[in-house]
Amino acid sequence: MTLLRKGGIRHIGLIVLSVIMIYPVIWWVGASLKSNGELASANLFPSKPLWSNFSEGWHSIPGHPFSDFYINTFGLEIAVIVTTILSCTIVAFGFARLDFPLKNFWFSILMLTLMLPAQVIIIPQYAMFHQFGWINTYWPFIVPHLLASGAGGTFFVFLLIQFIRGVPRELDESAKIDGCSWFGIYLRIVMPLTKPAIVTVTIFCFLWNWDDFLGHLLYINSVDKYTVGLALKMINDTQSGAEWGQVLAMSLVSIVPATIVFAFAQKQLVEGIATTGIK
Numbered sequence: 001m002t003l004l005r006k007g008g009i010r011h012i013g014l015i016v017l018s019v020i021m022i023y024p025v026i027w028w029v030g031a032s033l034k035s036n037g038e039l040a041s042a043n044l045f046p047s048k049p050l051w052s053n054f055s056e057g058w059h060s061i062p063g064h065p066f067s068d069f070y071i072n073t074f075g076l077e078i079a080v081i082v083t084t085i086l087s088c089t090i091v092a093f094g095f096a097r098l099d100f101p102l103k104n105f106w107f108s109i110l111m112l113t114l115m116l117p118a119q120v121i122i123i124p125q126y127a128m129f130h131q132f133g134w135i136n137t138y139w140p141f142i143v144p145h146l147l148a149s150g151a152g153g154t155f156f157v158f159l160l161i162q163f164i165r166g167v168p169r170e171l172d173e174s175a176k177i178d179g180c181s182w183f184g185i186y187l188r189i190v191m192p193l194t195k196p197a198i199v200t201v202t203i204f205c206f207l208w209n210w211d212d213f214l215g216h217l218l219y220i221n222s223v224d225k226y227t228v229g230l231a232l233k234m235i236n237d238t239q240s241g242a243e244w245g246q247v248l249a250m251s252l253v254s255i256v257p258a259t260i261v262f263a264f265a266q267k268q269l270v271e272g273i274a275t276t277g278i279k
Contacts, residue, residue, distance in 0.1 A: 026044065027044060028248060028251075028252060029252065030043075030044045030045040030046065031244075031245070031248050032053055032054075032245060032248040032249040032251075032252050033045065033046050033049040033050055033051065033053060033245065033249075034046040034050065034245050035050055035245055036242075036243065036244055036245065039244055039245070050245055053243070053245040053246045053248075053249040054249045054250075054253070056243070056246055057235065057243075057245075057246030057247070057249045057250040057253075058250070058253075060235050060243070060246055060250070061223070061231060061234055061235065064223060064224070064226075064231075066228070066231060066250060066253070068224070069226050069227060069228045069230075069231040070228060070257075072225060072226060072227055073210065073227040073228045074257075076138050076141060076142075076209070076227065077206055077209055077210065079138065079141075079142050080141055080142060080145050080150065080205060080209050081202055081205050081206060081209075083142055083145040083146040083150075084145045084148070084150065084153065084156060084201065084205045085198060085201060085202065085205075086146075087145065087146055087147060087148035087153070088148045088153060088156040088157050088160055088201060089160055089186075089190075089191060089194070089198065090148075090186070091148045091157050092156075092157050092158075092160030092161045092163075092164055093160075093164060093186045093190055095107055095110075095157070095161050096160075096161045096164035096165050097164065097169075097172065097182070097185070097186075097190070098182065110154060110157065110158070111154075111158070113149070113154050114154040114155060114158065122218070125140075126218060126219075129219065134219070135219055135221070136219070136220060136221040136222055136225065137219075137225075138220075138225070140215070140218075140219045141209070141212075141215065141219070145205075152204060152205060152208050155204075156201045156204070156205070159197060159200065159201065160194060160197050160198075160201065163194050163196075163197035164190055164194060167189075167190060167193050167194070171185075171189050171193075172185050172189070175188070175189055199265060202265075203261060203262065203265050206258070206261055207258055207261070207262070210228075210229075210257070210258050211229070211258075212229075213229040213230070213233075216229055216230050217230060217233075228254045229254070231250075232247065232250055232251055232254060235247050235250060
């Protein structure tokens, strides 16, 4: 009975904490259905829901429905994820399996970049991309990820290195006996066995780049290239009196893709993190 009582108290405490943490989301949903006049009220939900906030918010930017911004964002996400997986897995395989001069030195440099604050390189990076003529294009996001140095690139390489080190080297030797090259070992053996870690990298890369408002604000100027985050900011700029219900409605819609990705890939995410580094 004592154990049951302790378990019951623990569950009640967890439920209370869950309600407290989810309350802002519930308020968010209710506020997205309110008019400007009702937002200051203490009611969680409006007396008369304004579902039109979603339809009007979707078309609140003249000439550009939100579907255009979703297409831009998903196109950028696909390019960034593909380049990140290709570059980070190759770099991680090289550090985990190959022997080359100054390997430990270059790995130390890699770890030092992990400790470098992103704010330090914003100005020189912007100056470099401006000199290349890449402002108002997606190249400042794609090229760094192609070189395993974009947002989170060093962390992804480190995570994959630890996972690849857990793959038995006997598999490499067997593949070499069968005449497999190093690239063949990477493609046919290591890549399939590191699937949980690759899924983890994919999820983190998607979420971090979906929320990268500052980077998109710095490098993208044209409305036809705007991502969802920039479009949310623009809703206020196009209206003299901000319709906060529409802003909240569109912001609520903007988190749906990230929520779906996390919900469906949560198991693989936990597995990829938990098994990283296990020998």
